[in-house]
Amino acid sequence: MSDEDEIILSELDDEELVQQMFDDLYDGLKEEIEEGVNILLERKWMPYDILTKALVGGMTIVGHDFRDGILFVPEVLLAANAMKGGMAILKPLLAETGAPRVGKMVIGTVKGDIHDIGKNLVSMMMEGAGFEVVDLGINNPVENYLEAIEQEGPDILGMSALLTTTMPYMKVVIDTMVEQGIRDDYIVLVGGAPLNEEFGKAIGADAYCRDAAVAVETAKEFVARKHNQLAAG
Amino acid sequence: MSDALTTLLAEKGTLLADGATGTNLFAMGLMSGDAPELWNEEEPQKINALYKGAVDAGSDIFLTNSFGANASRLKLHDAGHRAFELSRMAAEIGRDVADAAGRKVIVAGSVGPTGDIMEPVGNLTHADAVDMFHETAAGLKAGGADIGWLETISAPEEYTAAAEGFARAELPWVGTMSFDTAGRTMMGVTSTDMATLVAGLDFPPIAFGANCGTGASDLLRTVLGFAATGTTLPLVAKGNAGIPKYHDGHIHYDGTPELMGDYAAMARDCGATIIGGCCGTTPAHLEKMREALDTRPVQPAPSLEAIVAALGAFSSTGDGTGDDGNRPARKRRGRRAA
Numbered sequence: 053m054s055d056e057d058e059i060i061l062s063e064l065d066d067e068e069l070v071q072q073m074f075d076d077l078y079d080g081l082k083e084e085i086e087e088g089v090n091i092l093l094e095r096k097w098m099p100y101d102i103l104t105k106a107l108v109g110g111m112t113i114v115g116h117d118f119r120d121g122i123l124f125v126p127e128v129l130l131a132a133n134a135m136k137g138g139m140a141i142l143k144p145l146l147a148e149t150g151a152p153r154v155g156k157m158v159i160g161t162v163k164g165d166i167h168d169i170g171k172n173l174v175s176m177m178m179e180g181a182g183f184e185v186v187d188l189g190i191n192n193p194v195e196n197y198l199e200a201i202e203q204e205g206p207d208i209l210g211m212s213a214l215l216t217t218t219m220p221y222m223k224v225v226i227d228t229m230v231e232q233g234i235r236d237d238y239i240v241l242v243g244g245a246p247l248n249e250e251f252g253k254a255i256g257a258d259a260y261c262r263d264a265a266v267a268v269e270t271a272k273e274f275v276a277r278k279h280n281q282l283a284a285g
Numbered sequence: 286m287s288d289a290l291t292t293l294l295a296e297k298g299t300l301l302a303d304g305a306t307g308t309n310l311f312a313m314g315l316m317s318g319d320a321p322e323l324w325n326e327e328e329p330q331k332i333n334a335l336y337k338g339a340v341d342a343g344s345d346i347f348l349t350n351s352f353g354a355n356a357s358r359l360k361l362h363d364a365g366h367r368a369f370e371l372s373r374m375a376a377e378i379g380r381d382v383a384d385a386a387g388r389k390v391i392v393a394g395s396v397g398p399t400g401d402i403m404e405p406v407g408n409l410t411h412a413d414a415v416d417m418f419h420e421t422a423a424g425l426k427a428g429g430a431d432i433g434w435l436e437t438i439s440a441p442e443e444y445t446a447a448a449e450g451f452a453r454a455e456l457p458w459v460g461t462m463s464f465d466t467a468g469r470t471m472m473g474v475t476s477t478d479m480a481t482l483v484a485g486l487d488f489p490p491i492a493f494g495a496n497c498g499t500g501a502s503d504l505l506r507t508v509l510g511f512a513a514t515g516t517t518l519p520l521v522a523k524g525n526a527g528i529p530k531y532h533d534g535h536i537h538y539d540g541t542p543e544l545m546g547d548y549a550a551m552a553r554d555c556g557a558t559i560i561g562g563c564c565g566t567t568p569a570h571l572e573k574m575r576e577a578l579d580t581r582p583v584q585p586a587p588s589l590e591a592i593v594a595a596l597g598a599f600s601s602t603g604d605g606t607g608d609d610g611n612r613p614a615r616k617r618r619g620r621r622a623a
Contacts, residue, residue: 124473127473164319164320169400169471220536250531
């Protein structure tokens with residue numbers, strides 16, 4: 053890169069800096085993202101604006117390129133890791149300033165399944181889109197999900213399964229929610245390599261999400277719909 | 286001395302591998318969430334029946350019930366320390382079935398992914414991954430497996446680590462990856478990338494190829510991609526029997542035995558010489574595949590259009606090889622010096 057000039061983040065104006073942060077997120081440069089967030093804070097940007105305009109904006113590009121088969125899991129993980137660095141700085145400030153909440157999700161891989169790559173991707177991309185995510189990890193029996201949604205009061209319950217032997221367990225969880233009369237209190241999203249849309253419908257989920265980028269778009273759509281319904285009374 | 290698989294392949298030209306393990310065990314009453322590998326100890330007669338189903342349907346090779354028999358996966362079932370013995374048991378049952386078959390049948394010790402992401406993106410180190418793969422491979426060998434069979438791998442780092450594990454166990458092996466994301470693996474590996482990866486290994490597999498993934502059409506496109514590299518290694522095609530559907534509390538794959546027969550013949554036309562099924566493939570499917578391979582003449586490799594016409598549409602327009610191999614790149618601003 054000898055023929056390229058070194059870019060000094062603090063010398064860029066706001067607009068250029070945000071563009072550069074998009075690129076740095078894309079390249080998974082954590083330290084640069086942290087530096088960018090701190091510079092914007094020094095310039096008196098509101099934490100919520102930094103989140104939505106710089107970080108979420110950048111992750112949206114990453115999400116689109118992941119969806120379109122331009123980026124793959126390793127690159128997305130690095131981008132999400134850079135995003136996380138920026139979020140760590142912003143999180144306490146967002147709480148202090150009473151920034152609006154995009155939505156909250158409880159997510160976990162179902163009982164018997166230890167795969168967490170897909171679930172982690174969804175968690176990261178959801179956080180990248182500004183959602184609060186409570187990650188239950190792997191191998192969750194139905195009790196874990198029920199306890200978590202009662203405690204956390206999320207908008208969305210997300211379940212992941214990567215094995216044909218574990219995917220039916222999602223129905224066990226949904227059926228239990230139906231029995232307890234709480235199914236319709238939550239948006240239920242499911243995902244995992246062996247699943248498809250028809251399976252999602254058959255087990256009573258609100259939607260099947262093909263990948264993490266689709267999960268984010270679906271989550272936004274359902275949360276907006278839910279808010280509209282509430283507003284309509 | 287040549288390994289058993291190479292010998293049999295030279296003898297027969299094309300070999301029929303087996304079908305599903307997980308979905309077939311499910312049909313035998315395995316509960317959602319339980320580790321199939323524990324059945325090697327608790328329900329050996331069912332594992333015996335699983336293997337025998339493939340052999341009786343005409344398979345030349347079957348995979349052992351040890352896909353998740355590595356320390357990382359078994360940890361979940363509080364059996365992380367039992368990878369060696371559960372792998373050994375899986376192979377022992379297989380050895381008995383193969384020896385009673387009355388013809389030469391290869392016991393291939395299944396080795397699945399660790400489920401962890403490797404460094405630098407994830408936390409699993411190369412050394413730990415090699416240790417885990419070695420433990421499973423050594424158990425399979427001790428139980429009498431003819432070869433090791435790595436499957437459903439996404440990351441090149443993990444494939445490389447497994448190769449080292451097999452090398453340390455001195456077990457000849459076959460290794461397939463799962464191309465389920467727009468014609469690539471989840472980690473972005475194309476068919477061409479995999480051929481390059483395999484060619485660069487110190488302890489290369491006897492054969493390589495693709496398993497599982499999204500559907501039979503995608504899988505054959507991947508096989509065509511391998512063949513186009515001019516590789517001299519035998520190619521493996523192990524595709525799912527259609528797409529999973531949910532029916533009365535269990536998973537059912539929608540690919541019919543007849544369709545899998547067509548798939549088997551086309552897989553051979555595409556250049557594969559070791560052909561089997563994956564999820565959803567039952568002995569009834571295997572019988573039709575056997576029949577197709579035994580009775581249908583070899584044809585020239587089908588066009589992509591012919592594959593779609595016979596087996597259904599692709600899940601994505603391209604697969605990252607050939608003319609669409611250049612990833613559309615984002616226009617970048619200046620990159621900073623390190």
